[in-house]
Amino acid sequence: MRWNKFRLKTTTEAEDIVSSMLMDLGIEGVEIEDKVPLTRSDKEQMFVDILPETEEDDGVAYLSFYTEADADIGQTLADIRRELEEMSDYVDVGECLIEESQTEDVDWVNNWKQYFHQFYVDDILIIPSWEDVAPADSDKLVIHIDPGTAFGTGMHETTQLCIRQLRKYVTSGHKILDVGCGSGILGMLALKFGAAYLVGTDLDSCAINATHDNMEVNGISRERYEVLIGNIIDDKAIQDKAGYAQYDIVVANILADVLIELTPVIVNQMRTGGIYITSGIIDDKEKIVADAIEKAGLEVLEVTYQGEWVSVTARKN
Numbered sequence: 001m002r003w004n005k006f007r008l009k010t011t012t013e014a015e016d017i018v019s020s021m022l023m024d025l026g027i028e029g030v031e032i033e034d035k036v037p038l039t040r041s042d043k044e045q046m047f048v049d050i051l052p053e054t055e056e057d058d059g060v061a062y063l064s065f066y067t068e069a070d071a072d073i074g075q076t077l078a079d080i081r082r083e084l085e086e087m088s089d090y091v092d093v094g095e096c097l098i099e100e101s102q103t104e105d106v107d108w109v110n111n112w113k114q115y116f117h118q119f120y121v122d123d124i125l126i127i128p129s130w131e132d133v134a135p136a137d138s139d140k141l142v143i144h145i146d147p148g149t150a151f152g153t154g155m156h157e158t159t160q161l162c163i164r165q166l167r168k169y170v171t172s173g174h175k176i177l178d179v180g181c182g183s184g185i186l187g188m189l190a191l192k193f194g195a196a197y198l199v200g201t202d203l204d205s206c207a208i209n210a211t212h213d214n215m216e217v218n219g220i221s222r223e224r225y226e227v228l229i230g231n232i233i234d235d236k237a238i239q240d241k242a243g244y245a246q247y248d249i250v251v252a253n254i255l256a257d258v259l260i261e262l263t264p265v266i267v268n269q270m271r272t273g274g275i276y277i278t279s280g281i282i283d284d285k286e287k288i289v290a291d292a293i294e295k296a297g298l299e300v301l302e303v304t305y306q307g308e309w310v311s312v313t314a315r316k317n
């Protein structure tokens with residue numbers, strides 16, 4: 001099946017109000033292209049720390065939406081033009097040109113799966129939940145994973161750095177806190193390495209279903225873990241739910257700037273002697289993260305590297 005694509009030229013000033021007008025008229029999703037720099041919270045969700053150089057914001061925004069190729073949207077387009085006309089009395093809606101084109105039917109949510117195949121992190125086999133384990137691998141430590149729309153296939157260098165540190169430091173009976181759990185991959189592996197209980201937390205509500213689904217596929221029962229959604233950095237309710245002075249290991253694979261704010265808070269969740277495993281640190285931010293960790297009273301034990309990414313492991317003495 002093919003789709004019709006409509007691309008409306010407007011302004012960054014009007015993009016939010018025009019998007020919501022399109023949704024009110026029954027358009028189910030709007031793609032926004034503009035040159036407005038990403039906010040800090042955009043970057044945290046997207047896990048990007050260095051951005052390509054972009055052109056300066058010129059105030060122009062393009063809003064695209066799609067309809068089935070045979071849908072008659074003549075009335076909707078007329079309604080959109082009328083609404084834009086009315087809006088132009090109080091906001092600069094720009095040129096309001098609407099270009100129409102045809103596009104392929106691509107399942108954007110699942111398209112990436114064709115590039116995700118089983119792979120090893122040392123001797124751990126990480127396998128998409130839609131692939132089979134070969135008989136020769138049946139004796140291996142296997143993790144089945146489908147991150148859904150959350151982050152965490154295991155392919156990213158920062159995830160692998162954390163996996164190796166968890167393997168090294170988790171011992172039987174440990175209680176683990178996984179901050180920024182995404183697909184649940186790190187907590188799940190910690191449980192496989194012998195941990196007794198896991199609390200995962202993330203800002204992104206997609207992490208809940210992704211973590212539950214992955215735990216189930218890997219045979220981990222709900223009594224062994226829980227997932228909390230919210231920002232543990234400043235949400236006291238999440239901090240209280242996670243509990244204080246009780247984690248043997250806290251793992252956080254999040255961007256450097258978030259780790260700097262997280263560290264002085266999360267130190268309260270750790271028990272004395274507990275280990276803090278961080279990654280998500282691009283190489284030129286190694287020092288500022290290590291400094292923040294020391295400033296929070298932790299002793300840096302190890303710094304490990306993969307590609308341009310860094311992991312810092314520390315202990316609360």
Ligand SMILES: C[S@@+](CC[C@H](N)C(=O)[O-])C[C@H]1O[C@@H](n2cnc3c(N)ncnc32)[C@H](O)[C@@H]1O
Nearest residue numbers: 044047151152159180181182202203204232253
């Ligand atoms: C790089 S992903 C890590 C996912 C997974 N743990 C892994 O290692 O593959 C970072 C995750 O941290 C989450 N995140 C960012 N800031 C956060 C915060 N303040 N509290 C909790 N989660 C946060 C993001 O939503 C994202 O899911």
